[in-house]
Amino acid sequence: MFEALGAHPWAYPMLEVAHILGIALLLGNLILLELRVFGWGAALPVAPLARLSLTLVGAGFALAAASGLLMFSTQAGELLVNRVFTAKMLLLLLAACNAAWFHARGSLQRLDVTARALMAASTVIWLLVLTCGRWIGYM
Numbered sequence: 019m020f021e022a023l024g025a026h027p028w029a030y031p032m033l034e035v036a037h038i039l040g041i042a043l044l045l046g047n048l049i050l051l052e053l054r055v056f057g058w059g060a061a062l063p064v065a066p067l068a069r070l071s072l073t074l075v076g077a078g079f080a081l082a083a084a085s086g087l088l089m090f091s092t093q094a095g096e097l098l099v100n101r102v103f104t105a106k107m108l109l110l111l112l113a114a115c116n117a118a119w120f121h122a123r124g125s126l127q128r129l130d131v132t133a134r135a136l137m138a139a140s141t142v143i144w145l146l147v148l149t150c151g152r153w154i155g156y157m
Contacts, residue, residue, distance in 0.1 A: 030092065036085040041151075043078025045144055047071040052137045055129055068126050102157045106150035113143045 051071040054062060090097055097103045116139050120126075125133035 030089065033085045033089050037082055037089065040078045040080070040082030040085060041148070044075050044082060045078070045148075047074040047078065048140065048144065051075075052141060055125070055133055055137045064126055064129065097154070100154060100157055102150050102153045106147055106154065109143055109147045109150060113140065113147065116140050116143060 048071070051068055053059060054064060054067055059067075116136055120133065120136040120140070123132070125136060
């Protein structure tokens with residue numbers, strides 16, 4: 019089945035489209051929340067914005083992860099030895115740890131210096147994930 023995904027003229031490009039859509043949902047909504055944590059749009063209540071934003075972030079991540087796993091399945095052997103792919107996976111793990119720390123400490127309720135630092139780290143990590151994702155095909 020996975021070989022068919024790589025061989026079909028439309029399947030893999032559509033997986034890429036789904037992956038990009040997932041990334042857009044994830045990052046677009048994460049950046050919206052990050053801007054609020056940094057004080058932009060202070061008139062917007064944090065809790066309802068976070069509920070909406072994080073729901074869409076979760077949906078985007080689920081779509082990106084599902085499509086990414088399917089794309090991975092078509093060339094697992096090549097990707098497992100690709101250092102940029104390994105870096106991307108480690109950065110995704112780091113992003114998850116950063117998000118867990120952010121939420122475990124109640125950063126959305128505090129909006130303090132640590133919350134801003136964790137959000138800044140999140141932005142940098144996700145930009146690095148994007149960069150690695152683009153470089154995978156060239157390494």
